[in-house]
Amino acid sequence: MTELQAEQASKVLDNSVTQAKPRPNRDALIALAVFVVLALLPMLTSSKFLLDFVIRCAAYGLFATSLNLLVGYTGLTSFGHGMFFGLGAYGFGLMMQKTGVAVPVAFVATLAITFVVALVIGAICVRLKEIYFAFVTLAFQMLIHSTILSWVSLTGGDQGLRGGIPRPPFLGIDLSNHLHLYIVSCALLVIGLFLMHQIAQSPFGYTLRMIRDNATRASFIGIDVWRAKLTIFVLAALFASTGGIIMALFVSGAYPEFAYWTISGEGIFINMLGGVTTFLGPMVGTALFLILNDTVTRVTEYHGIVLGIVILFFAIGLRKGLMDFVIEWYVQRRERSGERAS
Amino acid sequence: MDLDTLTGCLASSACLVTQTTSGFIIGMLLFLVAVGLTLIFGVLKVVNFSHGAFYMFGAYFAMTAYQLTGSFALAMLCGAAGTALLGLIFERVFMSRVYGRDVLMQVLVCYAFVLIFDDVVRMIWGPEFKSMGMPAAFQIPPLFIAGGVVPPYYLLLIAVALVAAIVLGLGLARTRIGKVIRAAAHNPGMVSALGINTGLIYGGVFALGGMLAGLAGALAAPVRSLTPGMGFSVLIESFIVTVIGGMGSILGALIGALLIGMIRSFGSLGFPLFTEGLMYLFMVIVLVSRPTGLFGKEVA
Numbered sequence: 001m002t003e004l005q006a007e008q009a010s011k012v013l014d015n016s017v018t019q020a021k022p023r024p025n026r027d028a029l030i031a032l033a034v035f036v037v038l039a040l041l042p043m044l045t046s047s048k049f050l051l052d053f054v055i056r057c058a059a060y061g062l063f064a065t066s067l068n069l070l071v072g073y074t075g076l077t078s079f080g081h082g083m084f085f086g087l088g089a090y091g092f093g094l095m096m097q098k099t100g101v102a103v104p105v106a107f108v109a110t111l112a113i114t115f116v117v118a119l120v121i122g123a124i125c126v127r128l129k130e131i132y133f134a135f136v137t138l139a140f141q142m143l144i145h146s147t148i149l150s151w152v153s154l155t156g157g158d159q160g161l162r163g164g165i166p167r168p169p170f171l172g173i174d175l176s177n178h179l180h181l182y183i184v185s186c187a188l189l190v191i192g193l194f195l196m197h198q199i200a201q202s203p204f205g206y207t208l209r210m211i212r213d214n215a216t217r218a219s220f221i222g223i224d225v226w227r228a229k230l231t232i233f234v235l236a237a238l239f240a241s242t243g244g245i246i247m248a249l250f251v252s253g254a255y256p257e258f259a260y261w262t263i264s265g266e267g268i269f270i271n272m273l274g275g276v277t278t279f280l281g282p283m284v285g286t287a288l289f290l291i292l293n294d295t296v297t298r299v300t301e302y303h304g305i306v307l308g309i310v311i312l313f314f315a316i317g318l319r320k321g322l323m324d325f326v327i328e329w330y331v332q333r334r335e336r337s338g339e340r341a342s
Numbered sequence: 343m344d345l346d347t348l349t350g351c352l353a354s355s356a357c358l359v360t361q362t363t364s365g366f367i368i369g370m371l372l373f374l375v376a377v378g379l380t381l382i383f384g385v386l387k388v389v390n391f392s393h394g395a396f397y398m399f400g401a402y403f404a405m406t407a408y409q410l411t412g413s414f415a416l417a418m419l420c421g422a423a424g425t426a427l428l429g430l431i432f433e434r435v436f437m438s439r440v441y442g443r444d445v446l447m448q449v450l451v452c453y454a455f456v457l458i459f460d461d462v463v464r465m466i467w468g469p470e471f472k473s474m475g476m477p478a479a480f481q482i483p484p485l486f487i488a489g490g491v492v493p494p495y496y497l498l499l500i501a502v503a504l505v506a507a508i509v510l511g512l513g514l515a516r517t518r519i520g521k522v523i524r525a526a527a528h529n530p531g532m533v534s535a536l537g538i539n540t541g542l543i544y545g546g547v548f549a550l551g552g553m554l555a556g557l558a559g560a561l562a563a564p565v566r567s568l569t570p571g572m573g574f575s576v577l578i579e580s581f582i583v584t585v586i587g588g589m590g591s592i593l594g595a596l597i598g599a600l601l602i603g604m605i606r607s608f609g610s611l612g613f614p615l616f617t618e619g620l621m622y623l624f625m626v627i628v629l630v631s632r633p634t635g636l637f638g639k640e641v642a
Contacts, residue, residue: 077445079391124626128633130445131389132589135581136629139622142578146618261574265453272450302465308458315450316439 024198031194038186042179051182052250057286058189059246063263064270064282065196066239071268072276073200074232075212077130079264080137083121083144084237086259087114088244090148093161093254102170110245111238118237119230126229138261145259160255165248175249185246192239197279199235208232269307272314275323284323348612359490361607367496367565369603370503374558376580376587377510377595378551384590385527385547388437389445391452393580394573395459396425396552400559401568402467405474408563414477421560422553429552433545456574463570472568480564499561506554511592523547527590582621586628588638597636 042051063085070076091110095101101109121140125133148155156162167175175181199205210218211225219225248254257263266289274285292310296303318325351357379393400421407413407420432455440447480495514520526533526543534540559573566572583602587594602621609620628636 071446075444077449079449124629128629131383132585132633134445134449135389135391136585136625139578139581139585139625142575143619143622150615150618265456268446268450268453272446276446302461304457304461308454308456308461311450311454311457312436315447315454316436319447 027197031190035190039183055185055250056290058185059243061283061286062192063240063243064267064286066236067267068271068276068282069232069236071271074208077134078137079134080141081240081267082263083141084114084240085244085263088241089248089254089258092245093165093248096165114237114241118234122230122233126233127226141261148256148259158256161253164252192242269311278323281323345612351611356489359487363492363496365604365607366500368606369600370500371558371562372580372583373596373599374503375555375576376583376599377592378554379580380584380590380595382551386544388448392455393555394577396555397559397576398573400425400556401563404560404563408474418560422557425556426549426553430545430549433548460570474563476564507596582625585625588635591637594637
């Protein structure tokens with residue numbers, strides 16, 4: 001057996017530590033507590049930088065966690081997930097600029113558009129084998145990017161949506177107020193994470209894991225693999241699109257970079273950084289990535305080299321994300337204390 | 343949409359010749375990049391997402407060599423040899439560590455190198471657009487075929503790519519090395535048990551793929567502008583080519599590349615704003631009707 005085959009045999013992902021039983025009530029309580037803590041943060045600090053950081057974490061975190069639903073849970077390595085991030089940002093921005101509807105209406109309409117686009121692209125892509133899937137999704141990402149660039153009359157071409165996005169107040173919430181925007185972003189983040197966790201822990205979520213581990217066996221016991229993959233593809237797209245909407249609200253505009261392939265690359269890197277075997281890995285990865293990115297861009301203009309080396313260090317050197325190490329350490333500690341007790 | 347221009351062009355032989363030549367140019371450059379991609383996938387079972395960087399390096403190497411020596415032949419040689427060496431090092435030091443791991447890791451390593459290579463080019467050659475300029479030997483009046491204008495350099499480009507295609511096809515089918523490569527693609531464990539160094543074959547195939555992309559970049563340098571990140575759009579197009587032609591098939595890459603070249607060339611007349619879209623549309627049609635591509639076999 002060559003080294004190559006030996007590595008294939010070793011199991012890549014191990015979910016033995018995840019909770020087997022769905023506990024929606026407990027999860028809802030945790031979500032609520034996290035939201036309250038986040039919402040109280042502005043009272044403790046007036047640092048605009050920190051609040052901005054949390055908003056960006058919300059945008060990127062929703063995007064990265066939704067990508068993990070595909071990569072980590074279903075084994076679909078999408079290299080074009082960023083297209084839905086861009087679609088969310090542009091859809092929402094255009095809706096607000098051109099039609100002037102209320103914010104919640106634009107929000108729902110943007111998700112509806114994302115739903116349709118994801119359904120079409122997903123229907124074409126999900127039956128492809130994994131390498132084909134990775135780059136056909138990438139190709140669609142570039143199609144959306146080039147459409148944004150060439151449809152100048154609607155999207156403003158390479159200048160992006162400029163002139164700001166109008167944000168009329170609704171239900172007493174004024175999104176042009178920084179504090180209101182912060183609270184809404186936190187709420188969207190917490191709700192999004194809660195919903196995604198429910199999906200991951202549901203019987204459907206376990207079906208996805210089964211498809212990841214052995215799609216043939218899954219289809220033998222009567223699971224419609226194609227439909228399950230398409231469902232999660234569309235669901236993940238909706239959450240990514242929500243991330244894009246937060247980003248559009250935050251920068252009050254939308255730029256072609258939001259739909260560029262690098263966003264997808266960053267999403268995969270974030271997942272690697274945090275680890276794909278835990279639900280919160282991508283969130284941890286998001287925070288790490290944003291800190292890393294901010295620091296590196298401040299220090300050097302050649303941040304690609306630095307980021308590239310960090311990625312290589314994780315992908316070839318550590319081979320695991322940060323949360324994987326935390327879990328490993330936790331399990332080891334528990335085993336050791338178990339031995340001591342017996 | 344501008345269908346009148348398209349039908350008008352199809353009716354005139356001059357326009358037809360000009361557009362077909364430009365379609366051939368696009369197609370042949372794409373073929374050189376795509377065939378390397380498909381070869382690497384066929385043997386190593388990894389998709390080289392950083393393949394576009396080799397195209398970029400080929401172009402920059404050729405430009406520098408041309409500026410230093412003034413010899414066009416030497417520039418081509420530098421472009422091809424430089425990227426071959428780069429490919430060998432890249433495969434042996436980095437890619438060989440992610441064989442058999444999940445696609446995520448392979449994508450990540452390549453993503454890292456796309457970032458690194460683009461910045462390296464920016465550091466050495468600067469971020470602005472560069473141009474190599476047409477070599478003096480080809481600054482001669484264009485040929486007129488049936489009224490259409492054909493620059494002589496285009497003929498050289500097409501000839502080089504065709505020779506590469508034939509040598510590659512015959513080399514894989516007829517020579518001993520070709521047999522070993524095909525055997526290694528089929529069953530690397532058995533090949534290494536027979537006393538053949540598979541690592542060397544993997545490195546060699548990767549270097550060959552890099553060299554072909556570098557050659558494409560070097561050939562494109564006189565007719566395209568050079569910029570960091572220039573490889574990425576070529577990469578996407580050669581992905582589309584391999585999807586259409588079928589992974590692992592050299593003939594498929596050739597046919598796919600020529601189809602895309604023609605779609606781009608004639609599409610820019612009929613649908614100037616939707617030329618890119620046409621390519622994707624064509625890819626989707628092929629994918630839906632034949633998921634493994636026109637000439638692809640079932641990939642395990």
